[in-house]
Amino acid sequence: MDLETERQPRGITEIVAIIEALVFVADEPVSAKLLAEVLDEDRETIEAAVEQLQNEYQHRESGLTLREIAGGWQISTRAEFHTEVRKFLKTRPNAKLSLAALETLAVIAYKQPVTVPEILEIRGVQSASAIKTLLDKRLITAKGRKETVGRPMQYGTSKEFLLQFGLKDLSELPSIEDFEDLAGSI
Amino acid sequence: MEQIEQFSFDFQTETPHIVRQSRDEIRLQMGEFAGPLDLLLYLIKQEQANIFDIPIARITDEYLKYIRLIKSLDISLAADFLVMAATLIEIKSKMLLPREISGAPDEEEIEDPRRELVDRLLEYETYKNASQMLWTRSTVEQAIFTRGQIESDENNTEVNSNVFDLLKVFQKILAKHKEDVILEIEREEMSLAEMLKKLKAMIRERGQLNLLEFLREISTRQEIILAFIAVLELVRMGNVTLLQQSIFGDIVLTKSK
Numbered sequence: 304m305d306l307e308t309e310r311q312p313r314g315i316t317e318i319v320a321i322i323e324a325l326v327f328v329a330d331e332p333v334s335a336k337l338l339a340e341v342l343d344e345d346r347e348t349i350e351a352a353v354e355q356l357q358n359e360y361q362h363r364e365s366g367l368t369l370r371e372i373a374g375g376w377q378i379s380t381r382a383e384f385h386t387e388v389r390k391f392l393k394t395r396p397n398a399k400l401s402l403a404a405l406e407t408l409a410v411i412a413y414k415q416p417v418t419v420p421e422i423l424e425i426r427g428v429q430s431a432s433a434i435k436t437l438l439d440k441r442l443i444t445a446k447g448r449k450e451t452v453g454r455p456m457q458y459g460t461s462k463e464f465l466l467q468f469g470l471k472d473l474s475e476l477p478s479i480e481d482f483e484d485l486a487g488s489i
Numbered sequence: 490m491e492q493i494e495q496f497s498f499d500f501q502t503e504t505p506h507i508v509r510q511s512r513d514e515i516r517l518q519m520g521e522f523a524g525p526l527d528l529l530l531y532l533i534k535q536e537q538a539n540i541f542d543i544p545i546a547r548i549t550d551e552y553l554k555y556i557r558l559i560k561s562l563d564i565s566l567a568a569d570f571l572v573m574a575a576t577l578i579e580i581k582s583k584m585l586l587p588r589e590i591s592g593a594p595d596e597e598e599i600e601d602p603r604r605e606l607v608d609r610l611l612e613y614e615t616y617k618n619a620s621q622m623l624w625t626r627s628t629v630e631q632a633i634f635t636r637g638q639i640e641s642d643e644n645n646t647e648v649n650s651n652v653f654d655l656l657k658v659f660q661k662i663l664a665k666h667k668e669d670v671i672l673e674i675e676r677e678e679m680s681l682a683e684m685l686k687k688l689k690a691m692i693r694e695r696g697q698l699n700l701l702e703f704l705r706e707i708s709t710r711q712e713i714i715l716a717f718i719a720v721l722e723l724v725r726m727g728n729v730t731l732l733q734q735s736i737f738g739d740i741v742l743t744k745s746k
Contacts, residue, residue, distance in 0.1 A: 327636065330635075330636070377635060378635065378636065379633045379634060379635045380633060380634045380635075381633075382629060382632040382633050385631075385632035385633070385634075388634050392634070396631045397631060399624075399627075400624075400627070402522075402523040402527075402620075403523045403524070405620040405621075405623055405624055406523050406524075406616060406617060406620045408620065408623060409616045409617075409619040409620035409622075409623055410616050412619070412623070413616065413619060425612055425613060425616055426523070426524050426526065426613065426616070427524050427525050427526040427569060427572075427573065427609065427613065428523065428524030428525060428526070428569040428570075429568075429569060438653065444651070445653075467627060467630055468623060468626045468627055468630060469626055469629065469630040469633070470626075477619075477622060479615060479619065482614075482615045482616070482618040482619045482622070483611070483615045485614075485615075485618050486611045486612075486614035486615045486618060487540045487541065487611050487614065
């Protein structure tokens, strides 16, 4: 037995505290897998600890929340305080995406990987400049070429997309059938 | 000036509204419709028509009315709007044809010419609705902040970039390089007036001028063209006469009497 690796088992309170520290210093969402590796604890313990931390924030009505986004955990401010935070940071909301860019993004998000001609088919209008905007904003990435005539480039959403739209993963998007049902009603 | 209607679509209110404006020329801001399907969908809702039973003649008229308003417009965008106009007109004409001609006994077997358009509109509307959901999400997300960068982030040597970033940098370097190299090309220019003068002087001096020999003395392509135009001009004005003694022989310019 190597004495150095042997340690006292941690209590859940300590695990929660360490997780809080790690998520605080990370500048990207931290996955449960990574937390488990660093703490050398099993996934169940980590998940239970994360849930406890989340509840603690909620319980004491903290200005912070722990939330799951883009496949990891992140500490962020609560949306309610955006006015004050913005005033303090002296920032303005980012420029909104244009109607065309949003539509193109929606098609890509739900049909990925998807090619430019396929997007044109659905939108009925050229989407080249919208795609450029989305690439510039890193919301979409090229996902290889489609093995068809002309081998067109395929696009899919990026991790940045999940971050900017507050999604854990793509499965958190409402199903497209929900929107299909809405279509056609006056 | 007459009152005109201008459409604008405000995504935030989620309902299009008509802005009345007084102007000589109506300019429809097509940019505010995300595309021809968007415009069509808007017109159908405006008419309070059923999407599954589009009053095609009325909608086509409305659609064409807006298309005519497009004055200055991105040509590729205009093209897509015009394609839709053509589609609408085609459907409209098909609907005017008597249906029995097709010979199908069962009326249900005859396909409605509007069918494909309706399917496209429904699919488009599905994604349009999805884009509104994305819009809402991003608005909420913009109200949420994460911790700012801490000092150690700057020491991070990891580069978070992809091929496109590299390409961008490369293009920037290329663009910069382009600016540095400035090639100066001297312009050798002779005007038509100068050429005419030269030509006249030579004819006056020599009495006559062999055109082929004259052209041989000229070095640049531009001057050859100018010389040719000058000769034509002199002939047109009746200053010189062209003489060709044999077929394919040399052409000689002489001063007109």
